[in-house]
Amino acid sequence: MDDVLRWDGELTLIRHDSLTGTSFVIRVDSLQLGQAAGGTRAAQYESFADAVDEAGRLAAAMTLKMAVSNLPMGGGKSVIALPAPRRSLDETTWHRILALHAENIDKLNGTYWTGPDVNTTSADMDILNRTTEFVFGRSIERGGAGSSADNTAAGVFEAMKTTAHHCGLGDLAGRAVLVQGLGAVGGRVATLAAEAGAVLVVCDVVTERLEWARQCGWSVVPPEAAVSTPCDIFSPCALGGVIDRTIAAQLPATAVVGAANNILADESAGAILRERGIAYAPDFVANAGGAFHLVGHEVLGWSDETVAGRTKGIGDTLAQVFSISEANGISTDSAARILARQRAEAARGAIPA
Numbered sequence: 001m002d003d004v005l006r007w008d009g010e011l012t013l014i015r016h017d018s019l020t021g022t023s024f025v026i027r028v029d030s031l032q033l034g035q036a037a038g039g040t041r042a043a044q045y046e047s048f049a050d051a052v053d054e055a056g057r058l059a060a061a062m063t064l065k066m067a068v069s070n071l072p073m074g075g076g077k078s079v080i081a082l083p084a085p086r087r088s089l090d091e092t093t094w095h096r097i098l099a100l101h102a103e104n105i106d107k108l109n110g111t112y113w114t115g116p117d118v119n120t121t122s123a124d125m126d127i128l129n130r131t132t133e134f135v136f137g138r139s140i141e142r143g144g145a146g147s148s149a150d151n152t153a154a155g156v157f158e159a160m161k162t163t164a165h166h167c168g169l170g171d172l173a174g175r176a177v178l179v180q181g182l183g184a185v186g187g188r189v190a191t192l193a194a195e196a197g198a199v200l201v202v203c204d205v206v207t208e209r210l211e212w213a214r215q216c217g218w219s220v221v222p223p224e225a226a227v228s229t230p231c232d233i234f235s236p237c238a239l240g241g242v243i244d245r246t247i248a249a250q251l252p253a254t255a256v257v258g259a260a261n262n263i264l265a266d267e268s269a270g271a272i273l274r275e276r277g278i279a280y281a282p283d284f285v286a287n288a289g290g291a292f293h294l295v296g297h298e299v300l301g302w303s304d305e306t307v308a309g310r311t312k313g314i315g316d317t318l319a320q321v322f323s324i325s326e327a328n329g330i331s332t333d334s335a336a337r338i339l340a341r342q343r344a345e346a347a348r349g350a351i352p353a
């Protein structure tokens, strides 16, 4: 629990529900650029401390994502630590869990806005919205922006093209792209890469998704082979913490570009990737398409065209990250943090006192 207690963020809300055996965490990392925003993740955790810790790391990633993307929001995140796998929970239990989570969000009175993340959907956002207004990504029929997944994938694809050119791979045609996780984002990233002529290698833990992949003509590898299968571009689109220092030292890829939040298990992994000449697109830059979709449509009143244009701009932001990395001899992760800080300072300077 030591790491949990030493956290530098602004606010932690925790609650437990004995009836369902569920624990709730909301963490607000920073409010410097505006109200905090970040999705709700529902998953099982080994311990409550792990869930609190994960919420903090994910909230910090949201702060960086908003800042580097020039979005006027702070960073936050919710973790719902489930008593059993999400798919095994009956509807009554799940709706009770969502109702309690919505109460928690509502008590923060707009300090924190939620949205979809792993194991939560637009339909779940509609349910939260029965209790609280502070919800992005409700279904389009209910007046929300709908799922952010397709736009997240569009941004990851832009990042993939920029990274491929940056590291000398050139176009994606004929390049081996390994997508880990064929969910809402990864499935679409794989499709976009295949349409660009890439040779797809994929993995997932859900059988139906692999059947779909085989029908698409893609090669399937077991989940445990994701980080040992040679490829040109490794695209982690499942969960975070995929690349620790040991894996960074061995990963048989030329580039890493994915949607998963917090791909690197620790900062040293980023430095090792750099030493090995592996081009890493920092996740909080590459996966900002979801934030552009939700905050753009629901806070800033952007049109579809503006959201698409800003999402395409992820490539330009990433090119700046690569330049800062090269000019200073630092990892792209460190470079992206510098760019996020510069942009946050510029935005704060522009906020009237």
Ligand code: NAI
Pocket (backbone or CB within 6 Å): 116, 117, 118, 119, 147, 148, 149, 150, 152, 180, 181, 182, 183, 184, 185, 186, 203, 204, 205, 206, 209, 223, 237, 238, 239, 240, 259, 260, 261, 287, 288, 290, 291
């Ligand atoms: P999802 O839950 O739809 O997809 C995740 C996929 O990964 C599922 O198909 C799951 O079976 C698979 N998976 C889980 N463990 C695996 C393993 N060990 N090996 C291989 N596959 C595994 O989630 P979604 O929405 O596609 O998000 C994916 C990642 O992108 C998450 O880390 C999320 O935080 C991040 N992200 C999502 C955004 C969005 O708009 N949905 C925006 C920004 C980031």
Ligand code: PHE
Pocket (backbone or CB within 6 Å): 037, 038, 039, 040, 113, 114, 115, 116, 117, 118, 136, 148, 261, 287, 288, 290, 291, 294, 295
């Ligand atoms: N959960 C997604 C992300 O990590 C989408 C999201 C963005 C949700 C902003 C809420 C607010 O980017």
